[in-house]
Amino acid sequence: DSGVTQTPKHLITATGQRVTLRCSPRSGDLSVYWYQQSLDQGLQFLIQYYNGEERAKGNILERFSAQQFPDLHSELNLSSLELGDSALYFCASSAGQGYGYTFGSGTRLTVV
């Protein structure tokens, strides 16, 4: 157990639908990062939050949004889902700049 908890582990949904992925960071970590991993795109950085505030944005589509709550858990919202959104979505947390990420085990999203 890495200490970063992601739910659900698997999600199957239809095109056009909306889903919410949840992440609880490791205790004490203020930063949460979201990544998308697909076969053709590799690991793509989506967005970072630090202590409730958005810090950095990567290749995140406008149909996707995220937030970090006062208890530091984060949610990634994916809407108007398309087949191409099928991927593994990872959350990671970090204690600071000199530290590596601690990854959760991911949510596998399948859009049918």
Add this chain to the structure above:
Amino acid sequence: AQSVTQLGSHVSVSEGALVLLRCNYSSSVPPYLFWYVQYPNQGLQLLLKYTTGATLVKGINGFEAEFKKSETSFHLTKPSAHMSDAAEYFCAVRAPITGNQFYFGTGTSLTVIP
């Protein structure tokens, strides 16, 4: 800007042979460098990292990597491959001054042949 290039998307070695996974980086500032391993259906696990100090860093499971600034490289090695080393390996760079974001390479899939 930062980027990472991993040479060889697939590497096969015999059990007991040397493992060498190549990583070259580009960074406008002194970088922090990381290697991660991903086993099937799992998240990424930190193998080792270089931030400052000794350029040869040792990680878990017998892996080590050497930061060579002149070659902008951070290759991952293990003297003797084990079947359990079969996994996907990712090199990543982080620029501590310009931001917190990690930039990952495209990964190298390691196969260990018995």
